[in-house]
Amino acid sequence: xxxxxxxxxxxxxxxxxxxxxxxxxxxxxxxxxxxxxxxxxxxxxxxxxxxxxxxxxxxxxxxxxxxxxxxxxxxxxxxxxxxxxxxxxxxxxxxxxxxxxxxxxxxxxxxxxxxxxxxxxxxxxxxxxxxxxxxxxxxxxxxxxxxxxxxxxxxxxxxxxxxxxxxxxxxxxxxxxxxxxxxxxxxxxxxxxxxxxxxxxxxxxxxxxxxxxxxxxxxxxxxxxxxxxxxxxxxxxxxxxxxxxxxxxxxxxxxxxxxxxxxxxxxxxxxxxxxxxxxxxxxxxxxxxxxxxxxxxxxxxxxxxxxxxxxxxxxxxxxxxxxxxxxxxxxxxxxxx
Numbered sequence: 001x002x003x004x005x006x007x008x009x010x011x012x013x014x015x016x017x018x019x020x021x022x023x024x025x026x027x028x029x030x031x032x033x034x035x036x037x038x039x040x041x042x043x044x045x046x047x048x049x050x051x052x053x054x055x056x057x058x059x060x061x062x063x064x065x066x067x068x069x070x071x072x073x074x075x076x077x078x079x080x081x082x083x084x085x086x087x088x089x090x091x092x093x094x095x096x097x098x099x100x101x102x103x104x105x106x107x108x109x110x111x112x113x114x115x116x117x118x119x120x121x122x123x124x125x126x127x128x129x130x131x132x133x134x135x136x137x138x139x140x141x142x143x144x145x146x147x148x149x150x151x152x153x154x155x156x157x158x159x160x161x162x163x164x165x166x167x168x169x170x171x172x173x174x175x176x177x178x179x180x181x182x183x184x185x186x187x188x189x190x191x192x193x194x195x196x197x198x199x200x201x202x203x204x205x206x207x208x209x210x211x212x213x214x215x216x217x218x219x220x221x222x223x224x225x226x227x228x229x230x231x232x233x234x235x236x237x238x239x240x241x242x243x244x245x246x247x248x249x250x251x252x253x254x255x256x257x258x259x260x261x262x263x264x265x266x267x268x269x270x271x272x273x274x275x276x277x278x279x280x281x282x283x284x285x286x287x288x289x290x291x292x293x294x295x296x297x298x299x300x301x302x303x304x305x306x307x308x309x310x311x312x313x314x315x316x317x318x319x320x321x322x323x324x325x326x327x328x329x330x331x332x333x334x335x336x337x
Contacts, residue, residue: 004039010045014049042065063075068282090235090323103153105224105322109332118141124174143162147159181194198249212312215316221235242315
């Protein structure tokens, strides 16, 4: 099943035998065998039993807390793996500012993200040619070329920002539903329907990537592209970059373009103007995200079929191999369209 999402406010989540049991208003709303669960996400308010927490920790199943709008609140997760050698290699790459290893992984994260951006725009342009899309493709390629020749991490961060700005400047052309439109990226809180979906999907993706990073044995708070800050899982955010267009943006565009959701599936908070999904809309969107995670593709490095859920951990392990000196480079996940 993958990840279990609990969206019912004031639900109670417990453990009965070898199953997660969810009830609300004294009625059972969900029951799932623990063996099929690799993550639990609570969106909104819910209560849970100590027995459930103990079982999740023993099985190394992470529990994340999000608001209904997708804002990440926190995470309950098991102890880091005992593989100190992975964390030692991770820290060693940051001892020297702009070390060759740190520069390489930052280049790889950005290159992967921007190439996937370019490929997505190129696909949409082939399906429905548009001048702005056509012009954006060489612009992003120019940024990618600069990434390959830049050896300063601060400068690379600037290039990542420039490439993302080009991508989002034409994001509205990727939308083929006149009931939805995109002007600019906004968050904290998102104040339009498209941004609310993007923010929610990025929060869900963060949960999954951070879980993969923990499984492999990394310290999730020490990253390379994202500046370390108190409580910020910088490495998880780093590894998440190449998956943003492949998973999160793809889910959002599929949802909108295939009319899986309508404007009536959104609500606006009167004071903050934050836009979020209704309970029914949230259930639909979570199902679409989970379907995307379980969809299969041929991994370009391993040359075998895998799901995106599996790819999160695969990429984390490939990063560990590079940092420990077992491979010559870190290959970001790039899917050709």
